[in-house]
Amino acid sequence: MKKLNKKYIKWIIILLLVVIIVSAYALNLGKIKDKTVDHIAQLTIPFSLIVNPKNIDEDIAPKSITLKNSDMDKDKQKALDLINTLNDDYNNTKDLSFLSNDQEKALSKKVHKKSHRYIANLTLLNFGKDTHGKYITISCNRYDDTKNIVGYRYRLYYQDDSITSAKYLNQKTNKYPAKYVLDDIAMGKDGTSQANAFMQRLKTAIINSNLTATNANDPGNFNQISLNLGLNPDKSDVGLFTLAKNSNSRVSNSSIVGYQLSDVPRYTRVYIKQLSKNDSYFYTLTFSRNSGRFINFQRGIISTDDLNK
Missing domain, CATH: 3.10.450 (Nuclear Transport Factor 2; Chain: A,)
Known part of the structure; x- marks a missing residue:
């Protein structure tokens, strides 16, 4: 009987040890789960990945030039x-x-x-x-x-x-030698100091219209934006459409990379370069020094380099 009691006591002790070990493991596992949940909750997931994982909003822009202190x-x-x-x-x-x-x-x-x-x-x-x-x-x-x-x-x-x-x-x-800069024509308001501010207005107008990337599907949709900006829609709709079509959500993947002035015509042309994942695009923003305002936003480089008269 004593031997039997000792045998039960032995098994009871073993069972108690097993219960204690399992309980301890279960408690630690709970803490591990809690810590894991807390860690996941602290992670920040980019909104652009949730909305459209195929359209990661890369903030890339080409090297720009400075327009400050231009005389x-x-x-x-x-x-x-x-x-x-x-x-x-x-x-x-x-x-x-x-x-x-x-x-x-x-x-x-x-x-x-x-x-x-x-x-x-x-x-x-x-x-x-x-x-x-x-x-x-x-x-x-x-x-x-x-x-x-x-x-x-x-x-x-x-x-x-x-x-x-x-x-x-x-x-x-x-039949005549080309000459597009004349010494007897006044420079007047040149437009370069206004270019950055105008481009910001242009980008904001595109963002507010929701005509960026996949929503930009027809140049005609940009007619009203051209008019609101004071641009000629017949010459600007395609440029605005192309800029929007190849933009990121903030329309921040483009920069002013140059400017050029002539007297015939009396224009200041501001050049914009845009980078996308697969290509680069160029645009010409034209400022008329006769009217003192920006008049066109066109795709490509437009210059007196190529005029022939």
Whole structure:
């Protein structure tokens, strides 16, 4: 009987130990669950992932230029002084010293492909600024024994009074040398200082219209936005549509990357670059210095570089 009691006591003790161990584990497991729930509750899940996991709102934007402290009257005078200096140097030396050796050889080969061809003078097409710096655009005008004048166009970047680099653009043919910046036309209100504020208004108008990304499905939907912004809808609807179609939810994936001024026409053109996951897009915001307001927002780069008259 004593042996039997000892046997029961042994099993009772073992059972009690098992109960204690299981209870302790259960209590700890509860705490672990509580901690896990608390941790999950503290996690922040981006709203854009919940709404549309295929459209992550990446905040990407290209490098922009600064528009602060811009003095366009001073820049225009600098552009006119530079073209006058380049013409004087060419008349004295017949060398296009602002070009690299390879560029000058390439141009000479084009000019002298036939006899009686020569560069007569240089004219100013525009001046401006991009992410590489300030520049002037010129035409090297080739004459021959015909009535046609061929202009070889270059973008010249400068610092102070020195040309730092040159980029060949294109060539155009006409009966008159191209000249789009004139020394007897007043600059007036240039529009560059207003460009950032106008672009913010434009982006806000698109956001408030809810015509971003997947909701932008027809350029005609942007007609009223163009009118509200004072833009010509016939020339601006496609540009606004493209900007909205390729935007993120905050329309923050674009920046001002340059500007360009001319007197014929008397426009300031502001250039915008937009980045998307797969591509980049360019736009031209045009400010009329005659009316003193922004008039067009167009897709692509629009410039006197390509005018031919």
